[in-house]
Amino acid sequence: MILTIAKKELKLLFVSPLAWTFLALIQLMLTWVFLGRLDAFLELQSQLMQIANPPGATEVIIVPVFAVASIVLLMATPLLTMRLMAEEWRNHTMVLLISAPVSITAIVLGKFLGLMVFFLLAVLLTVMLSLSLLMGGTMDFGLLLSNTIGLLLLAACFVSIGLYISSLTSHPAIAALGTLGILLALWIADIVASNAGNVIQNFSLLRHYESFNRGLIDSFSLVFFVLFTLTFLILTIRRLDGERLHG
Amino acid sequence: MFVNDSMLNVTVFAHNLSRNFGSHTAVRRVDLELKRGEILGLLGPNGAGKSTTMQMLTGNLAPTSGSVQICGVDLLKNPRKAKCYIGYLPENPPLYKELTVDEYLQFAARLHNVDLSRINSAMTEAKQRCGIGDIGKRLISALSKGYQQRVGIAQAIIHQPEVIILDEPSVGLDPNQIREVRALIRELGKSCSVILSTHILPEVESVCDRVQIMHQGVMVFGAVLAELKQQGLSLEQIFEQFTLKNAHTGNS
Known part of the structure; x- marks a missing residue:
């Protein structure tokens, strides 16, 4: 049942030009960064060779690409999550899902999974871009793996919060703005807390992503991402249940 | 044995159904029973609580009090099983x-x-x-x-489904389509139970076996249509009598 709903979400996503435009744009931007870094790497290569422990191609080229990918994801997620729930309220199609013999948990998880499959595709494109480096040399696969895992976990957090905000309103535009606002706030939470070790810093999603970006799978960050996603999925389920109970 | 048989044939059984929205009571103590092969027309002026009642029967809205059983399965305790038996067309087609x-x-x-x-x-x-x-x-x-x-x-x-719930199914249809939809509903009513809400009185007269009239959230009238016809009563008079009278007393 979760798969049925996920499949429907994907279908609705791909019949609109939004998904294709998004995939094309993210690919364009990342390739641009990729080529820029590649150029810089080739120029610096001779100098890098003289250092005792030189940074490899993966560190110089791929890490910045994934860092940019996280920002692009942050900007684009609200546009993709806004219609998940809000449009169902608006078009009265939520009734179809709720009248069917499907639990609310399955509805929420199906929608979450549908969008995650889409983001998996976007991440996969980025990974393939990175793998093209293999044509000219070797790569640090560990670093690539930690970046991939990090980006997927980050996407899961973004989607879950977007899903929740979208369930609060029947106006997709408000859902998009609300999600963007919160994601930006969670990003700059890092900067606001100027002195290191402040509790607020821990809420910055991109700060947690940084450790994955550096190739460090930090268990604290891992647990934070998973708990963050779960929290907002549960909040969404509760919200849908509340609609039935309180009207 | 006979009691058992008739119990098995009951597809929708709603008892004492109420729903409040804040301090406003949209539906008050509604009882509803429907047998297999029966078409029930739910009549009432706008805002009488027809749609709210239907939303409660389909599990889209939790009742403040009361119980709903679909084919013997409690909708509130076992919603996923009960919903298997229901087909629902809301006011706005989803x-x-x-x-x-x-x-x-x-x-x-x-x-x-x-x-x-x-x-x-x-x-x-x-x-x-x-x-x-x-x-x-x-x-x-x-x-x-x-x-x-x-x-x-x-x-x-x-x-x-065993139970088909249609909220104003003939809205927006042209006369030919209305006739086709009515024929379809009559045909569906042979094998399943149908609840139909509408404000079009001739629709009820041509399609339904039984009629219930709601007004201000309360079930004010219920009768078998064939009996009404036998007694020579017109549905229009009854509708006016029950919905206008209460409106006046409500306003004064």
């Missing part, structure tokens, strides 16, 4: 306008646990019954209101 009719019906069928092997035959049958057999490849957004309404009805009957 259509994904970006999909084609076939894609949409396929999704509706999967959502209602129709077997993959049976999906194609179920879709063909539902489309044929609703008279939309030849527009399967078209986008729902490109259809006229009447066709969209029919797709909505097809969605409600695709899993061959």
